[in-house]
Amino acid sequence: MLEKMDDFFTARVDGYDEHMRNTIEGASSFYKYTASLLPEKSGAKVLDLGCGTGLELEEYFLVNPFAKITGIDLTEAMLKALKENLADGEFYHYDTPLTVEHEKETLLAAGFTKVEELGDWESTHTLKAVK
Ligand SMILES: C[S@@+](CC[C@H](N)C(=O)[O-])C[C@H]1O[C@@H](n2cnc3c(N)ncnc32)[C@H](O)[C@@H]1O
Incomplete structure (x- = not known):
């Protein structure tokens, strides 16, 4: 069955973070690894394409708490979860099904x-x- 991208993620937003952290192979290392590649300079500007609930950003803010992030995501429910997860942050995000x-x-x-x-x-x- 084909599902629209935003319907797919909207239906799965509850429990998404737990699923990613606990069942996706390599999740305990790839978020940290990606964060380690991003700029450490205070105020660095980063575009996050497909930011989802902000799991990548959580890791990056540990490295660079003052980064300016633009997050893009087509699923409103994921962005809502991101705002709850990163209540004190700024977000701009994007991710593609390519x-x-x-x-x-x-x-x-x-x-x-x-x-x-x-x-x-x-x-x-x-x-x-x-x-
Ligand atoms: C697998 S999740 C990854 C989320 C996050 N980057 C992470 O690593 O946890 C993919 C996300 O990309 C978004 N997405 C997929 N295609 C998109 C598009 N064309 N434009 C914007 N967002 C998109 C989905 O809504 C979903 O939140």
């Missing part, structure tokens, strides 16, 4: 000059896009 190859193509088409895959955990991949 294959890794299409995500690389999209980043190159958006103007990044180079896109590298730094690591993968089964279906989760860490990409580095260079300006």
Whole structure:
């Protein structure tokens, strides 16, 4: 059965964080790893595409509490959960249902000059896009 993206995540927002943390392989390391790649400079600006409930941001704020994040997400329920999780924060986020190859193509088409895959955990991949 095909579900619309926002319907899929809206139906699963309750328990999403627990599911990600406890059942997705590598979750205990890939959020930390991704956060370690982001800028540490106070006030750094980061665009989070597909921010969901903010699990990545929670880890990043431990590294850089004064980062300015723009989070984009199409699922209102996920953004509502993010605001509850990060009640004192600012958010801007985006995530796409693309294959890794299409995500690389999209980043190159958006103007990044180079896109590298730094690591993968089964279906989760860490990409580095260079300006
Ligand atoms: C698997 S969750 C990942 C959430 C978060 N990045 C994390 O690691 O926990 C994917 C998120 O991307 C959002 N999403 C998927 N396609 C999107 C699109 N085209 N534009 C904006 N958000 C999108 C979904 O609503 C969902 O919240």
